[in-house]
Amino acid sequence: MTKYQRVPGTRDIFGPDMQRFNAVTQVFCRVGCRFGFEEVATPLFEDTAVFAKSLGEATDVVGKEMYTFDDRGGDSITLRPEYTAGIARAYLSNGWQQHIPLKLMAYGAMFRYERPQKGRFRQFHQIDAEILGTPEPQADVELISFAAMLLDELGLGDKVVLNLNTLGDGESRSAYRSSLVAYFTAHKASLSSDSLDRLEKNPLRILDSKDLGDQALVMDAPIIDSSLSQTAGVFFERLTQALDALNIQYVRNPRLVRGLDYYSHTAFEFITTHLGAQGTVIGGGRYDGLIEQMGGSHTPSVGWAGGIERLAMLIEEPAMVSDSIVMVPTGEAAMLAAFGVVQSLRKAGFRVEQGFSGNLKKRMAKANAMNAKVALILGDSELEQGVIAVKDLSTAEQKLVRLSELETALSTYR
RNA sequence: GCGGUUGUAGCUCAAUUGGUUAGAGCGCUGGUUUGUGGUACCAGAGGUUGCGGGUUCAAUCCCCGUCAUCCGCCCCA
Numbered sequence: 001m002t003k004y005q006r007v008p009g010t011r012d013i014f015g016p017d018m019q020r021f022n023a024v025t026q027v028f029c030r031v032g033c034r035f036g037f038e039e040v041a042t043p044l045f046e047d048t049a050v051f052a053k054s055l056g057e058a059t060d061v062v063g064k065e066m067y068t069f070d071d072r073g074g075d076s077i078t079l080r081p082e083y084t085a086g087i088a089r090a091y092l093s094n095g096w097q098q099h100i101p102l103k104l105m106a107y108g109a110m111f112r113y114e115r116p117q118k119g120r121f122r123q124f125h126q127i128d129a130e131i132l133g134t135p136e137p138q139a140d141v142e143l144i145s146f147a148a149m150l151l152d153e154l155g156l157g158d159k160v161v162l163n164l165n166t167l168g169d170g171e172s173r174s175a176y177r178s179s180l181v182a183y184f185t186a187h188k189a190s191l192s193s194d195s196l197d198r199l200e201k202n203p204l205r206i207l208d209s210k211d212l213g214d215q216a217l218v219m220d221a222p223i224i225d226s227s228l229s230q231t232a233g234v235f236f237e238r239l240t241q242a243l244d245a246l247n248i249q250y251v252r253n254p255r256l257v258r259g260l261d262y263y264s265h266t267a268f269e270f271i272t273t274h275l276g277a278q279g280t281v282i283g284g285g286r287y288d289g290l291i292e293q294m295g296g297s298h299t300p301s302v303g304w305a306g307g308i309e310r311l312a313m314l315i316e317e318p319a320m321v322s323d324s325i326v327m328v329p330t331g332e333a334a335m336l337a338a339f340g341v342v343q344s345l346r347k348a349g350f351r352v353e354q355g356f357s358g359n360l361k362k363r364m365a366k367a368n369a370m371n372a373k374v375a376l377i378l379g380d381s382e383l384e385q386g387v388i389a390v391k392d393l394s395t396a397e398q399k400l401v402r403l404s405e406l407e408t409a410l411s412t413y414r
Numbered sequence: 415g416c417g418g419u420u421g422u423a424g425c426u427c428a429a430u431u432g433g434u435u436a437g438a439g440c441g442c443u444g445g446u447u448u449g450u451g452g453u454a455c456c457a458g459a460g461g462u463u464g465c466g467g468g469u470u471c472a473a474u475c476c477c478c479g480u481c482a483u484c485c486g487c488c489c490c491a
Contacts, residue, residue, distance in 0.1 A: 005482070366451085
């Protein structure tokens with residue numbers, strides 16, 4: 001057995017897994033670009049306070065899932081557990097107010113100390129999109145339609161359902177919160193122990209409890225709509241109208257809540273039933289108060305994040321493409337000459353591979369195994385005549401080509 | 415943090431109620447006469463049965479512990 005093991009919850013991504021992973025990020029960047037999002041890269045770690053304050057001290061992410069440590073200078077550092085807080089910090093640090101409305105996209109690694117499970121890792125990767133500095137529901141619409149188009153182009157249109165809710169503005173939210181607390185406190189006796197906890201920390205979370213007893217209670221719990229302020233109601237109305245106009249299907253889920261404290265108004269999740277307990281594939285919402293709370297001026301914003309691993313698990317395996325050309329030299333002199341030929345083909349933009357060992361037969365077998373399109377065979381007799389054998393591996397046709405005309409002969413394989 | 419599942423070759427899996435030298439397929443290496451791939455055939459390498467302890471004449475198999483894995487709770491992407 002090998003001495004070293006992966007740290008639990010981490011993965012080594014290779015081969016088909018890597019292709020799936022790349023397929024997700026590539027489609028993400030392509031679609032985001034069409035919407036005018038600009039790519040941004042922020043640090044993998046931040047001052048601990050950046051996350052602790054913004055996500056909410058009582059949330060599980062902050063309370064028990066962060067990778068936090070003191071660096072050699074004695075500062076408390078945290079590996080990013082999510083994107084938004086770091087991006088908000090970057091916005092403040094760099095004075096990006098000047099670019100409002102700022103449409104940003106990013107992807108990269110996140111770290112959360114959780115029990116690993118299907119679709120849940122300790123180091124995982126997210127794609128992320130944010131629009132900073134716009135109070136209008138149009139921004140929410142654009143973000144949701146970005147996500148929907150992304151899922152569509154990944155071929156997941158019918159595997160995923162958009163759940164939509166509003167948490168209202170601050171006023172509505174605290175009104176709703178107290179009516180929920182009143183309701184559940186009255187039924188305290190029949191709540192699960194988990195939910196008794198939630199009643200203290202985050203009563204909204206009781207709404208999506210999986211406990212059957214809780215769910216029965218939740219059926220009759222008050223819903224947000226009755227606590228919604230007029231402005232919050234209008235905001236949500238305008239959002240849903242636009243989604244209807246764009247023909248984006250959604251399910252109104254009044255029990256959809258979000259785990260992080262900074263959300264308000266719009267909350268949404270794209271959910272699948274194909275991944276066991278980890279159904280949320282993209283989730284996000286509006287966070288009008290976050291940047292102000294972090295010391296900036298009032299900067300209403302929206303955003304979402306998607307789990308790359310989860311998306312990668314759902315998509316069809318990308319077709320293996322190989323357009324490569326393989327050089328097969330035989331004999332010492334040819335081996336040396338082959339290097340030069342390979343180099344000039346590569347400079348000309350061809351994808352050329354070259355084995356390092358084996359006789360002609362082995363090299364041909366290798367070329368075949370890597371699904372190459374053409375083999376270039378170069379031996380002593382070819383060298384003498386200044387030619388090279390070009391063999392199409394799918395048709396098995398082979399012809400001699402002058403070395404000087406090789407590039408044009410290969411132009412169809414570029 | 416709580417509950418359960420599984421751990422045998424690089425990979426996917428076998429091995430009768432505990433019983434000789436732990437097998438197969440794929441992959442890998444070499445070969446089936448000179449410089450031509452896919453198919454077929456032959457041969458070979460590769461294992462401290464996760465690790466540690468216990469029961470037994472005898473443990474891959476039973477028991478305990480431990481590590482890892484996967485699944486559920488929790489939480490979230």
